[in-house]
Amino acid sequence: MLPLEKVLRDPIHDYIYIKHQVILDLINTREFQRLRRIKQLGTTNYTFHSAEHSRFTHSVGVYEITRRICDLFARNYATKISGDGGWDDNERLVALCAALLHDVGHGAYSHTFEHIFETDHEEMTRTIITSENTQINAVLKQVAPDFPEKVASVIAKTYPNLQVVQMISSQIDADRMDYLLRDSYFTGANYGTFDLTRILRVMRPSKNGIVFEYSGMHAVEDYIISRLQMYQQVYFHPVSRSMEVILGHLLKRAKDLYLAGKLPKDFAAELLQPFFEKDFTLADYLRLDDGILNTCFENWRTAKDPILSDLAQRFLDRQPLKSVRVTEEQADLLPKLASLVTNSGYDANYYTATNDSFNLPYALYDSKAKINLIQPNGDLEELSEVSPLVKAVTDKELGDERFFFPKQMLGTPEDQQEVFQPYYQEFSEHIKNDRLI
DSSP, X not given: OOSSOEXXXXXXXXXEEEOOHHXXXXXXXXXXXXXXXXXXXXXXXXXXXXXXXXXXXXXXXXXXXXXXXXXXXXXXXXXXSTTSSOBOGGGHHHHHHHHHHTTTTOOTTHHHHHHHHTOOHHHHHHHHHHOTTSHHHHHHHTTOTTHHHHHHHHHTTOOSOHHHHHHHSSSSOHHHHHHHHHHHHHHTOOTTOOOHHHHHHHEEEETTEEEEEGGGHHHHHHHHHHHHHHIIIIITOHHHHHHHHHHHHHHHHHHHHHHTTOSOOSHHHHHHHHXXXXXXXXXXXXXXXXXXXXXXXXXXXXXXXXXXXXXXXXXXXXXXXXXXXXXXXXXXXXXXXXXXXXXXXXXXXXXXXXXXXXXOSBOOSOGGGOOEEEOTTSOEEEHHHHOHHHHTTBTOOEEEEEEEEOGGGGSOGGXXXXXXXXXXXXXXXXXXXXXXX
């Protein structure tokens, strides 16, 4: 324990309290500090301009919520007899470390980078924790030689204590609660607000992991609906998704040029070469962050390849693609529309895309992840069985699929090249009220 607790000032949790030396040491590692340079919401700041917060701020927030849960459990629900379902405070340190480190493996621009280069941030998180070449591993080993593996197993959801796993990963966990409140605050949207204090107050450890007192059902309902609204209004916003599409196509173009031997031989090619060749080390992965990629893009702005140059400019200068909603019945139209885009002078491989974004507000697919309410007599009831509101959105995928294309296809004649007017006109005839027709 630290001789005197340290605090981090935080706009969501007021103060984040650090009482263990190992937590302070983990925060000060090279790998964790890298999270300051990776945005929590990727390209969302192109839509919500103040969404500039980092994976670092989120990670310490998840730690703080987990610390509060541990305090509550130790104060009110400490185990008395082995197997009674109470909280064993010997589990506190592994829970706190897993909470702090749960996102340490995120790459530059997170999910878009993962898709293009086939990486997995959860796998990278476990590798960073267990690799003998990281400062994080060295700090964790000061607790015990097998402690890094224990922390990694919490993130892998294989740790034997389900209470610890569900604190970090379930349908109502410290991770989700922090990112909803934090993302809501920094985007300026109010959709993600809910009563965190009340939810923490009604949480209880049990033999089944973590349950919630029946009297707190409405606070849990509010959380579920807040999460639903954040996905629909913020995370799935068409402009943010459009910028993700441009980012993905920009990286894909660079990769295609590299494999064809046509990418300029500069620092960008050197940094990304291991990923183009699918032969990267952990050190290669940790060298990248959002700033490094942005510098690569700025360099490509003046590349001789017109597609690479144009995509870099579109991404850096916020020139999103337009999009329309697509249904299964309209999918047959997409090849024709892509052909019209190509005929208008754009390579459809890099200037069109379909993107589907769907989310389950509450799911029953995993019995270990269900939200259970506990009655005063100890009986458990699954949330959707007693809440008509939650039942209405249970196992229902909400979201849409969109077709993305250059906005010039729908622009005014002043924005369009006259030679392509017949293609623009035919394309426009299939668009009405944000839908294909």
